[in-house]
Amino acid sequence: MKHIEVAAAVIRHENKIFATQRGYGEFKDKWEFPGGKLEPGETPQETLAREIREELLTEIQVGDPIMKVETDYPTFHLTMYVFWCSVISGELTLTEHEAAKWLELNEDLPNAVDWLPADLEVVERILRDRDPEVENT
Secondary structure, three states: OEEEEEEEEEEEEOOEEEEEEOOOOOOOOOEEOOEEEOOOOOOHHHHHHHHHHHHHOEEEEEEEEEEEEEEEOOOEEEEEEEEEEEEEEEOOOOOOOOEEEEEEOOOOHHHHOOEOHHHHHHHHHHHHHOOHHHOOO
């Protein structure tokens, strides 16, 4: 089975996170955290900085890791490295995605959009691990 390694950015601003809707391919119209495939010799953090610059015309600060997701899709195995990120500069302009939303970081998040399976695992982890006392960090 084909193995794909990607990095995903959970871009946070106050109590919201940024999600994008795929505009192409096998998973068109599904929602995900922005990011992309690791290039040879590239770290997941370098991948995120490059991909967000290319896909959203935005510079980000890659922060702490959230988790590593291992998920089997029908035609490939996905390893996804996920990090908290914040915007340094830029306006999060869509160049490849169909749509984007800032979603409230609350118990409704899993049902807010039609998440891809790996991204839904991230949503569930974020909600399980978050400390309500530190929501606006």
